[in-house]
Amino acid sequence: MVEGAKVKNEKLLEIYRTMVRIRTFEKATRELIKKGVIPTRMGFYTGQEAVAAGVCAVLKETDQIGSTHRPLGHLIAKGCDLKKLMSEICGKETGFNKGKAGPYHIFDPSVGALGANGIVGGSVPMVLGYALAHQLRGDGGVAVAFFGEGASNQGGVLESMNLASVWNLPLIFVCENSSPDVQTMLGHKINYPQISVDKISSRALGFGMPGDTYEGWDVMKVYRAAFEAVERARSGSGPTLLEFKVHQLTGNIEGSLEFFEDESMWDPIRRFRRELMFKGALNEEEDRWIRTSEELKVKEAVEYAIGSPEPNVEEALRGVFVEE
């Protein structure tokens, strides 16, 4: 697909809906943390929804992703069941991983969501293996590695770029650069820079793959870039590094429930809604319907999680090996 080609309205609305779903789900998660129902702090994705939604809109259920410590956007966009997701975050037996994973270690192989990850950069090398399996089986599948600008400095991530390139793997590196203007880490303004180049995507050249930087708050730009990179990977032409600039809207770890007005210019949902309305692809009533129905789904997920049983305490000691 080339720049400017038409994307069907249905697809656009599906992407918009995914973004709204992520935002709504995270808001509910924040509230449950505040209420003490969720026993931990975690990383949120608010402001980055366009990246997960735009990239995953190009993927099939049989493709895989590796995620991060801000996993909710990626997992939801990849199609994870909201009830099981919320249950896992609440530590319930009905969660994807019996309440043993928690937000940082969720795995849902049924939709190719292969892992939130508590180790910065930790998921990326494994994504090579998902791509390798597709390559060897010749099934046309691809894999996507999501990671932050901080993670882009991990040895394992840089080693993976080299290996993906020399093996010509069907893989897309998606770097979400959350401090494109001022270098920060977890919201803290660092006193020495961690990145020595203007664009992380310029590192692609050194690994012999294409790479470019895009505005991650513009979901159509994300979608188009991902479409091209995924096509390239599926056709056997190898990996691509995509860098998306993003702004985390509500602070890093927990943040507040509301965001500041001056951040709203970076809000990918607000922006996309305006665009869709301008195009005539969405009207006020349809928008209300999308929001309400997503709120309902999330509410159901919350109720399901709260109503779910705690895991049996002896489960704590089971499951180290497949055969015990």
Next chain:
Amino acid sequence: MDERPITFAEAINEALKQSMMKDPEVILLGENVTSSWRPTTKGLLEEFGRERVRDTPISETAFIGAGIGASILSMRPVVELMLVDFGLVAMDQILNQLAKTHYMSGGAVKTPLTIRASYGGGTSSGATHSESLYSLFAHMPGIKVVVPSNPFDAKGLLLSCIRNDDPEIFMEHRLLYDLKGHVPAEDYVLPLGEAKVVQEGDDVTVFTIGRMVHEAIQAAQELKDKVSVEVIDARTVVPLDEKALISSIEKTGRLVVVDEDYERCGFCAEVTAIAANKAFEYLKAPILRVASPNVPIPYNPTLEKRYLPNRDKIVSAIKSVARYA
């Protein structure tokens, strides 16, 4: 000495500050070490500047390696790991390079680096954010492993680590940071390898370390009318104070080893082996271990509670060994 109650985190902060004041070659590297919401390193940037107190990229291999290299040129770097689990990313630098260089070089090269790492369970943070892992470092010859349980020890042991010519990993339990205790304002060092009897007793020795010292004290309190428990804080895994262990067993004849790290091949196993080898003739009961099971740490708080060693588990272990006459 001028003593005042300060927190564990403030004690560490004070040790860093005093060592940096005395020695311009003490530098501090780590992720977000200049962040104002981190109490252990608060104020150090303002006092010593960004050349000596620097935020690193998330590149544990590289910045730990940088610390090792600077230490080889006889600087005194302190490198911070946000959590000890993240150190696993840099195992080559820690276990191959840092640990072995002095020996391999026939003593020609020293690596006086201190790695500070927070550790520990109890916050429902999941399997890669809750581990203790000190036994892993203790397993590799060449690194001293220091695990303070209170503010006084934290300050004196950290100053010792920084000034010592050997490499250390200095482990800070995340649930201890707010613990208050009396700490001298002056600069002082405590020797590495000296355990401390934190409570004297005659019937059962509880040999432990780190945050578990507090659980052991509570267990001893609970049993105080029934069993006379001696609680010993090992303070360092390497070197291990064998003398303190053996002389306590000589008195009590019964040993319970308590440790938050995984049970297998760990601190507990090591202490048990030493006791079996060197205090066999004093033992009246089997040695019991209370440690984390050989299982990753579950996220769910109820499961995590079931999983972690605690006062109740220590109490029942003490009762079991006390039954032997």
